[in-house]
Amino acid sequence: MKRKIRFSFMNRCFSKKYGQGETREEIENTYIRSKAEVGRLTLGGGNTADFERVLGRIVLNAPDRRLNYPGYCAACGCDRNFILTDMFAMDEQLCFRESMICPVCGLNNRQRFMAGEIFKRVNPDKDHVYVYEQTTPFYRVLKARLKYLTGSEYLGDFAPGTVREDGIRHEDAMNLSFPNESFDYAISNDVLEHVADIRRALKEMYRVLKAGGIMMATFPFIWDLDNTVRRAKISDGNIEYLLEPIYHGNPLGGGSLVFYDYGWDFMEFVKSAGFSDAYFVPFYSVMNGHLGRNTLYYFVAVK
Numbered sequence: 001m002k003r004k005i006r007f008s009f010m011n012r013c014f015s016k017k018y019g020q021g022e023t024r025e026e027i028e029n030t031y032i033r034s035k036a037e038v039g040r041l042t043l044g045g046g047n048t049a050d051f052e053r054v055l056g057r058i059v060l061n062a063p064d065r066r067l068n069y070p071g072y073c074a075a076c077g078c079d080r081n082f083i084l085t086d087m088f089a090m091d092e093q094l095c096f097r098e099s100m101i102c103p104v105c106g107l108n109n110r111q112r113f114m115a116g117e118i119f120k121r122v123n124p125d126k127d128h129v130y131v132y133e134q135t136t137p138f139y140r141v142l143k144a145r146l147k148y149l150t151g152s153e154y155l156g157d158f159a160p161g162t163v164r165e166d167g168i169r170h171e172d173a174m175n176l177s178f179p180n181e182s183f184d185y186a187i188s189n190d191v192l193e194h195v196a197d198i199r200r201a202l203k204e205m206y207r208v209l210k211a212g213g214i215m216m217a218t219f220p221f222i223w224d225l226d227n228t229v230r231r232a233k234i235s236d237g238n239i240e241y242l243l244e245p246i247y248h249g250n251p252l253g254g255g256s257l258v259f260y261d262y263g264w265d266f267m268e269f270v271k272s273a274g275f276s277d278a279y280f281v282p283f284y285s286v287m288n289g290h291l292g293r294n295t296l297y298y299f300v301a302v303k
């Protein structure tokens with residue numbers, strides 16, 4: 001309780017001293033289409049960096065290594081106390097992107113923002129939305145609001161479109177079962193780094209979107225990398241490791257192999273799949289609990 005009070009006070013002081021005008025504590029309507037525009041991703045001044053460092057020090061010195069961070073949850077539609085922990089912390093630097101979890105809806109920092117953006121863009125009674133997950137808090141948040149939502153997981157050796165007894169649908173991002181032009185939106189959260197062939201996955205996404213349909217995605221992206229690095233590939237049905245294998249957590253358990261570290265040629269992959277416009281949308285907000293300088297963004301492509 002003590003920590004919470006101290007932090008609320010600090011949050012207020014920060015807003016006052018470094019509020020809008022002096023340091024941009026929010027990013028809005030900034031679209032990044034090329035490497036040359038990446039500078040715009042960095043927030044003005046060093047104040048947000050200081051703020052994140054101070055928060056890191058508090059969390060890492062707290063007995064339970066966590067902190068309640070007040071803010072507005074766009075997924076819940078009200079104020080919550082997000083839980084900032086030391087998960088994935090490295091060299092005294094917190095991993096804000098995966099943390100700051102809402103205790104009620106269960107979404108983390110980037111997922112809360114994505115949910116908010118989806119609710120801003122999507123017509124909940126009319127638009128058909130496909131999301132590349134079905135067993136997650138994120139799916140449940142969307143399901144509660146959107147009338148025409150389809151979710152799926154990669155379950156392994158099933159025919160695409162198979163629905164298991166527990167209602168979980170199997171889809172392979174590289175071979176979707178949906179007819180052409182089925183969806184207004186296709187949404188993927190940290191999935192695309194795990195597909196074995198990104199060009200095929202993007203072509204499939206393009207195929208199932210209606211004309212004017214929109215892809216919204218998050219995935220790890222390396223801002224100063226020109227050419228995507230392929231970490232693994234499938235040859236003759238077997239996984240061939242080109243680099244030391246890296247695995248990310250999977251909602252169904254186990255780990256998902258990372259096939260790609262994406263760089264700027266990702267734009268070319270997207271365009272050659274047929275998409276017309278493509279851009280990154282960075283975000284940052286002290287007041288809404290979206291911290292993590294230069295790590296917060298999502299990707300949009302328009303059919």
Ligand SMILES: [Zn+2]
Nearest residue numbers: 073076102105
């Ligand atoms: Zn929430």
